[in-house]
Amino acid sequence: MNRRSFLKTSAVTAAAAGLAPRVARAAVNPNPPKRFVFINLGGGWDSTYVVDPKPGFTTVSQAPGEMLDYGNIRVWNWRPKVLVSDPDTFVKQFFDAYAPQAAIVKGINLRSVSHDICAQRIYTGRQGGTHPDMATMIAFSKGFDLPVPYMILNGPAWAGPYGAAVGRVGETGQLRTLIDPASADYLSFRPDAQDEADIETFHRAVALRQQATRGSVGYNRARIEDFLESLGRGDRLRDLGKNINFGGNVTTIVEIFRYNLSMCVMMQGPGGYDTHGGNMAQGPMQDSVFEQMFALFQALEAEPDTVNGGNMLEHTALVLTSEMTRTPMLNGGQGKDHWPVGACLVVGAGVANRQVGETGEGQVAMPLNLTTGEVTGQDLVSMSSEMFCAGMLSLAGVDPYPYFQLTPPLAALHY
């Protein structure tokens, strides 16, 4: 589906519902990030280890550590220094440097303890796996003209009807071969650049003719439009991608942004977080994620942004989350099981520095004000995954209405 078809469909939907004029839509972020990095922690992270500490709660098993208070947000340092010479955890190093740009979201109601369904809900807002995830929606709306608006290094993704906007690097960097077939010694025949241009002319002509016959409207039309768009994207991917090594995650992300290949990138954080036993592994695993985040932010800070001015970090936001969290208390095997409440760290450009929502005793999600993030005062509602994802779109400067219609977005993610 291309953007023109999408906007037309959205307008028809809104008009048919007769609702558009009557709904007061929340304003989107006036200074949105230009790029997003999503880091997924597969298996369900224990949010008490960093972003949602609960020391002193009788209904929560909190790992030892210390509270780090950064004013608007507070996080847990799971391994405080014992000796002066001990190194700080990467959690502490990261927040020492970037806490003023961070929002911590707590209490997203996921209403499930299934890995699959919670992942669908926290990333797409909905269940079923047929809806696009927030990275796809953001990239489709704001980065449509880039070769691969949403690039997945590794990790989960749901493209919904916008599959043409999404691409993968491959587990061992196979994308390199597609970008430069000359690197594949198993190929017997590789058309040269002029041949490729001629082939594309042929492909376009045939596709346009197919569109006129079998694909004039509806589902078929969208598929043929996807084909036509992907032809151009493939060309630009080859042109720009040859500059990228697709090696380590951090360097790859920086290079993808440097060459303006994509607007959103997804990577899987190191470690497996489904700790039904041995929950203490969460500490070192999460620290290794913050090590990568710290390295990434430093690299982005050192990278000039030739498109938007300043450095890359000034225009990039990072979203760290997991499909679910873990039960408040340890089980008999010193593990924690699945918990249907989501948490998320959003940090970087355009992000409001605040805590958004809260969990209480027993790590239960508390109602919040969607605009302020406060859990006291007026207009408190229970935060659904739809509200969270709609809020992420709003943070990105994307009107959530075409995707989530009447769902009020979590506007507290931005000022």
Add this chain to the structure above:
Amino acid sequence: MTKNKLLTFGILSALLIAGCEKKEEKELKPRDAEPPRADVAYLTDVQHLVRVSLDLRGTRPTPGEIAAVENAKDPQKKIRELAVKFMEDKRFRERVKEIWNEGFLVRQDRPYFPGPPQLLGLLTEDDFARAATQEPLELIAHVVANDRPFTEVVTAEYTVSNEALAAYYDITRPTDQGRGWVESQYTDGRPVGAGLLASTSFYTRWTTTDSNQNRGRANAWTRALLCYDFFTRDIIVDTNINLADPNVVNNAVRTNPSCVGCHQSLDPLASHFFGYFIPEDVGEGERSYPIKTYSADLEPRWQQGTGRDPGYFGNYALDPNLATLGEQIASDPGFSTCAVKRFTSVLTGVSVKDLELKHLPEIDRLHDWFLETDYNAKRLVEEIVMSNEYRIAGPNSLTSEADAEELHGLKLLSPEALNRMLRDITGNAKGNHPEGFGWKMESPMGYDLLENDIYGFRMMAGGYDGNFSTAPAHTVNATHILTLRMAAADASGRLVDEEFTKSREDRRLLSEVGDDTTDENDIREQLVLLNKLLYGEVVDVNHADVTDAYTLWSTVAARQDPIYAWKVTLGAMLSDVRVAFY
């Protein structure tokens, strides 16, 4: 009884039986489907043949098959005959496995355990992965291919194994039935008569923990076999439950209203699976093959686990085990309906959810037929591919805009089908490479790059790995286009070199031209033939498709030579929109 009476009785019995058989034969007809819709465009007969061939064999029809349909008095009857024939092709087994993997998600690129030591060096990593992860899929393919009642997938008194799987686990595999997957027996005491419920691969794919107590597995089974997912129910957690206390939790799942809704059905199912104990690893030093994964002595562990008797949605067998569970599933209409939905969904491109919402009469009709044929999956598939829903090509001038969104007239070619299609097209029984060319890695990996995600391009070409991506794509993207182009160019390069070493009558595709032919009419005739062979489209020499292809060919030939031009042109035709979608 006298001899005469006996004779009379025998004759009468024979007549009666013959009459019954005749009646039965007469009755074995599916109910009439809804008539074709005026507001829908349907595939032409040859296009229909192409779709059936791709769906059932993963490759395009041969020139002979196309000609048979074109020349048939009743083309639909001929297509039906060919569909039946396609299901006898060994590639149909692969399609059955692909269809069911969308429910099971057991297919993995890496085996759960390292390959058995005695086979290291003899088999590849790909061989081990396929052997160790696809046991349930192979069992289904075995049942379907051999025309057994589909219920046998959960009641079979055997499993199937190849040499590698038999070396992994306690399996006795007959040695007199050749290589490959054959009926075999577990010898570790697991219940007999449970079909794939007693496989190992499902339990290595869907592992459990001390606290989960096989509940995730139970749900994976109901999702795969009943199209029912407990997790689709919303959960409202009662925060008063002390989750740290196993006794409190055990009590809550029995008595707390917010828990009981699911657990009263889920837990009795989970109680069946306690005989399994999947080791987390087999270390180098203590590697012990065959690996022990089941013990009948452990079956009663459900008493300390879920605490609920093994049962099936309120039904309790006298002496419950995996085999009684298999019987219960087999007799559940939810199982046969799910099978119908699964086959229909993959073959028509309509999701299971949409089938349930919008296509119930057709599912009902197909289900009746499935029961009438004693759960014969091939006859079900035959009925699906001959249905009007399957033949949808797209909207026409009468279609409303809303309906046009629902008409899935273009199906995305899967990477597996692309692989088989290219192998088939580049393979030539009369040439040096009857199996065709492909991208299979050397030993010890042995992965096929279009069917693998570690080194290959499966997900990048619209496939799924069952982990990060759990369903196939329905449209193309940039990496898909690049994969398609690269694969098609390579295949055509190899094909053209091979073709021109053969006499024209022995060629697969390029039978109308020589390696130095440049006459426009001859080239156009060849392109007309390619349009028919590759897309099932019958066009004349002046058709725009032929003209565009000729323009490409002549442009490249002017720069290079005719052979090179055929490589480029054929590669382009094998990667255009009519191949990406069918």
